[in-house]
Structure formats: structure tokens, C-alpha cells
Amino acid sequence: NAGVTQTPKFQVLKTGQSMTLQCAQDMNHNSMYWYRQDPGMGLRLIYYSASEGTTDKGEVPNGYNVSRLNKREFSLRLESAAPSQTSVYFCASSHGETQYFGPGTRLLVL
Amino acid sequence: AQSVAQPEDQVNVAEGNPLTVKCTYSVSGNPYLFWYVQYPNRGLQFLLKYITGDNLVKGSYGFEAEFNKSQTSFHLKKPSALVSDSALYFCAASSSNTGKLIFGQGTTLQVKP
Numbered sequence: 001n002a003g004v005t006q007t008p009k010f011q012v013l014k015t016g017q018s019m020t021l022q023c024a025q026d027m028n029h030n031s032m033y034w035y036r037q038d039p040g041m042g043l044r045l046i047y048y049s050a051s052e053g054t055t056d057k058g059e060v061p062n063g064y065n066v067s068r069l070n071k072r073e074f075s076l077r078l079e080s081a082a083p084s085q086t087s088v089y090f091c092a093s094s095h096g097e098t099q100y101f102g103p104g105t106r107l108l109v110l
Numbered sequence: 111a112q113s114v115a116q117p118e119d120q121v122n123v124a125e126g127n128p129l130t131v132k133c134t135y136s137v138s139g140n141p142y143l144f145w146y147v148q149y150p151n152r153g154l155q156f157l158l159k160y161i162t163g164d165n166l167v168k169g170s171y172g173f174e175a176e177f178n179k180s181q182t183s184f185h186l187k188k189p190s191a192l193v194s195d196s197a198l199y200f201c202a203a204s205s206s207n208t209g210k211l212i213f214g215q216g217t218t219l220q221v222k223p
Contacts, residue, residue: 004153031209042114042200042213043154050209058210090153097142097161097204099211101153 001026004102006091012108013081021076021105023091031094032074033058034066036087037104043090049074081109112137114203116214123191123221131186131217133201143184144202144211145175154200160184171195191221 007022025032030051035043035058045058047066055066063085065077074093078085086109092099113136123129135141142161146154158169165177175186184201201214 033209033211040119040215042215043202043211044213045210048210092154094209097209098144098156098159099209100156101146103153104151 003027004091004093004100006089006102006105008105009103010106010108012110013078014110015082017081018077018079019081019107020078021089021091021107022073023075023102024073025091025093025100025102026072027093027095027100028071029093029095029100030071031099032068033092033094033099034064034074034076035090035092036060036085037090038087046076046089081107083109085109112203112205112212114201114212114214116199116201116217118217119215120218120220123219125193125221125223126190129188129191129195129219129221131199131201131219133184133186133214135182135184135201135203135212137203137205137212139205142204143175143177144204145169145173145184145186146200146202148198148200148216150197157186157199191219193221193223195219196221 004025033048034046049055049068052071089105091102144159145157160177202211
């Protein structure tokens with residue numbers, strides 16, 4: 001099992017550009033999550049998906065959209081990147097109460 | 111508002127000494143509590159969790175945590191620290207399994223030989 005995988009590992013964008021962060025899990029989990037990690041702030045929930053076909057906003061959803069493509073895949077899209085979105089993005093999945101995290105995508109917006 | 115606090119940005123201990131990383135929470139209802147560890151340039155790894163039952167929870171790599179309802183705390187402990195335990199530790203909580211974790215800001219553990 002690969003667990004939770006994320007692509008790309010690192011990306012540099014210019015302000016206003018768009019991109020999609022990909023996440024996939026092979027653990028047959030129902031729930032998937034997107035977080036951002038910023039220094040001194042822990043992880044903050046952007047969006048989550050309790051099951052295939054459903055998505056809900058988390059604590060910091062502004063500037064992001066998500067798609068739960070199927071049970072395995074949950075993508076995060078930045079339509080018009082801003083410097084404030086420079087961060088490390090983590091995807092996670094869970095079946096019960098424990099969440100399992102991917103390795104992260106480091107995003108720099110210039 | 112619900113929150114998790116880790117009052118120490120950094121904890122320094124000598125190898126072989128016991129370590130404690132502190133966490134307090136403010137969550138409605140019966141909380142689910144978690145500890146995760148993050149090594150440099152890696153994702154978060156699950157260490158242990160408290161859902162219900164015994165207040166002392168044992169987890170991976172010799173770590174344990176004690177749930178204290180009256181003090182709303184869930185401190186992470188290890189009897190004898192290793193240099194390899196040096197990492198960033200996160201405490202997290204959710205309210206009765208909503209699935210939405212609230213994270214503390216993280217505590218850097220530095221274990222010196």
C-alpha cells in the first residue's frame with residue numbers, strides 16, 4: 001500500500017496562475033481532507049469530503065475549490081494563486097477517527 | 111470557539127531523560143484526542159489517540175499520553191528520550207468524531223546526545 005500520495009511535491013507559481021494539487025489514497029477510506037500548514041499555526045482545514053460525491057468547507061476555504069473525483073482521489077484547485085497561499089499543503093484520508101497524511105506539496109506563489 | 115493549545119514552542123531534553131510535550135484543549139462534548147509527529151520535509155505520522163476508556167494511552171515508538179478531563183489536558187510523554195525522537199509534534203482534537211481535526215500550533219522536540 002502506498003497510503004496517501006500527493007503530486008506535485010513542489011511547485012512555484014506566479015500570482016494569478018492556476019493549478020491543481022492531486023491526492024490519491026489506496027486504503028479504501030471514505031473521508032478525505034485538505035489542510036495547509038503555516039509556521040506557528042499548525043494545520044488548518046481547507047476542505048473535506050466525508051464520502052464520494054460530497055464536499056464541505058473547512059476553516060480556510062477562500063481561494064480554493066475541490067473535487068472528489070472518485071473514492072480514491074480528492075483534488076484541490078487554486079484558480080488564481082495569491083502570495084498568501086504560499087504554504088505546505090497536506091492531504092489526508094480516514095475511515096474511522098484516525099487520519100493518515102500524505103507527504104505534502106510545498107507551494108510558493110511569487 | 112474550539113481550540114487546541116501547545117504552550118511550548120520548543121522542548122529540549124537530554125537523551126535518556128524523560129520527556130513531556132504539553133497539550134490542552136477546549137472542545138465541546140467528549141473529545142477525541144490525537145498526537146502526530148512530523149519529521150523534516152515529511153507528512154504527519156500518527157502516534158496515538160484517546161477515544162474513551164483508560165486515561166493512559168500507549169502508542170508508537172514508546173510514546174504514551176495521559177488524558178486528564180478535569181485539566182482538559184492530553185500531555186505526550188516518553189520515559190527515555192532518543193535523539194531520533196527530535197521532530198515536530200502536533201496535538202489535535204475533534205468533537206465526538208466529527209472528523210474535523212483542530213490542531214495545536216506544534217512543539218519542536220530537540221533531544222541532545
